Amino acid sequence: MSSTRTVAHAVAETLKAYGVERMFGIPGGGSSLEVIAAAADAGIDFVLCHGETSATIMASVTADLTGTPGVVLTGLGPGAASAVNGYAFAHLDRSPILLISDSYDPTTHAFVTHQKIDHAGFLAPIGKGSRRLDGETPASALAALLDMALAHPRGPVHIDLSACEAARPATEQVSRPAERTIGEPPPDLMAQIRSHLDGCRKPAIVVGLEARDPAVAVAVTALAAKLDCPVLTTYKAKGVVADDDARSGGMFTGGSAEAPWLGDADLFILAGLDPVELIAQPWPYKAPVVEIAASAVRPHY
Template sequence: MACPSARRCRNTGTYEMTQTTLAMALAQGFQRHGVKRIFGVPGGGSALPIIDASKELGIEFILARSESAAAIMAAVTGELSGTPGVALACAGPGAASLTNGAAYAKLEQAPLLLLTDGPASTLHQRYDQNALYAPITKHQGRLTPEYGVTDVEEALSLTCRAPMGPVQMNINAAGAVAPATGNIGVPRGDDPPPSDETIAAAAALIEKSRRPLLLVGLEARYGAAPDWALRLAEALNCPVMATYKAKGVLPDRHPRMAGMFTGAASEFQAIDAADLILTFGVDPVEFIAAPWLHDAPIVEIRTADLPRMLLQPALRLIGPICATAEALLANDAGNSDWTSEAIEGLTKTITDRVAVSSNSHTAHSVTRAIVEAAPGRIRASVDAGAHMISAMSLIDADLPFGALKSNGLSTMGYALPAAIASALHDPEIPAVAITGDGGLMMCLAELTTAAEHGCGVITVVLNDSALSLIDVKQQVQKLDRTGVTFAPVDFAAIAQAMDIAAWKVGPGDDMTEAMRSAYAHGGPALIDVTIDASVYKEQVAALRG
């Protein structure tokens, strides 16, 4: 199948395509937007010509073991690359199974294109797939040969337009192999920055402030935004707190970093000490859903207008956040009296609140071992569950995406697919999936995906035979312990049966040495560590109050 050329039309400025199939138009779109690989579980139909056309242009197809995992891999790839992640699935059950990844991408602003076969031509497997995706995507539609080139470009571009997110498109088998028409069009320019009046009003608030606090969020991970976040912090002479998604935007060991921000009680001292709060790229989905109990005015700096903050900000600066930061720094504002000792005190308070002690392994001690044994920079992906408190506090990130976490959706079954995406995107950085046993069982088959592609993924499963965070909630409500435990699972034996190197770490075994061995192994590996879950209740209470 020949790759057609594109030529620019002098009159309109658009790019006209010579005749090609719709599947090839998609593959060319992937190539234009920097897509290196696509993910999915094909069921025939349109998927096969799309995979074939992509292969012809050097775009790899990763066969996942479930559509849900494929969508997470694609979404995380989109986040890491800043280009559209792509996942495809068959009509009916395949399309339904992609929805968890779609919800992740919608709530956490991941650029993702979901290509679903269909709609089905008979009653078999037929339902309104666009309607299914309406609440969890930015746009839903159908790719057809007529204007297909145009629609492909628009769909891919829309995933990366602020706020980034998922787009779902149906495409059937007949349409995929038919000649496509249309043109690429001229890329849309950047949104305008906030008005001079709004910038001046924000600068006036900053000038009055003596104890500003900078909260950085998920929008601050891309391009030059981390650099502008640091410039803001230095110009304002203020402490910085990062949401889970923004961990590493400022290095965790930077002297201005006070710690993680979730909206939990453990952070109240830092928030209450501030007389002005600037949120830089923060999405409200990153906060714990609880009443906002702080009095300091908020200046919200965001790329897009929706969704709204839980509390009405004093000012909203909507537009490209780097341009906004540059405009703010053009004003000689900032009279902070924060001292390094005060910032260190905030950091110590937050760190001390989540510390635990036990004679056995805990999520805390396991995460310390992961960090201490690391041969250099690593990237950790952390599953939802009680272990995330210690993991996100102790993982040392010095760059954006140094830690991956499902925060807005908080889905289980995330850490392993995210780690696979990381290993494929950045094979030189060891990827460590930190997961509970419940979360791993939701995506266990993806260990074979890691093995098949030789991914340098180390899966650390904290084995306590329970859904521990739900167990804690059950205890707090003084309910009988029902529906939150399951029979013990030997994950090391399962991994070995998949030809994956594995270690079992019991209460008296050396976790740090096991991690050193896993790092040295270099290929897919798993560590099955038995932990003491009894410390979680106290830790959750200390964190969340």
């Protein structure tokens, strides 16, 4: 690569600003090599993987463990298609990842057919967004996609990047991402919640994947201590409440295993619970439910 700052550098610097420390994948030449070299300049490691699906799952798990976007690079056509299973995994597990696929330059679309597939088209049903970085503000465009991936319900996003686009000079400076904050609920809603809490005797808290944010985890633990009630976590939320906490009731699946523990609860507080985490059946309990979540996911329970 030349010493000129390019779109690939803007991509790498933006990823670094979002806390990315490594990316995974199988380079197919083209833009992949430009991005890998620019990432090294930015202090981001590249992990060469055996297959695109495994690379995408590794990126998803990295996102879950770090809270920062996971990143995967693929070649064009069959390379990008081979990542679909991992992309679907990220969609279903609510993992914020970015898939960067090599692509043909748009100027060649009129005559190129070899390994040409509509990447954005086949990823659309299981992704949150897709675009090309073909404008004058590639860093801002990528940041908007990363913010989309990190917004609840979290999930995968995609960019198509040709070698020509990656090597274009880029002058836009990278800005630090805005700090994500938890907003206060409306006063009338808080009054309803307090009314439910005042009227209950045996509340139970069920903690889901949205509560993995450290600030939310602290708040959930404090609420459990205040109410002195049992707390159960889904598989994805394991660790939000310590296993040796006296109020820990183990795992919650939405099935029958935890029913004896919760059968006499007179109020359920769902903290960041996503229906995708549960066994596919209707909500089995009759007690009132107070749901605290960053997003309203449909279909619901």
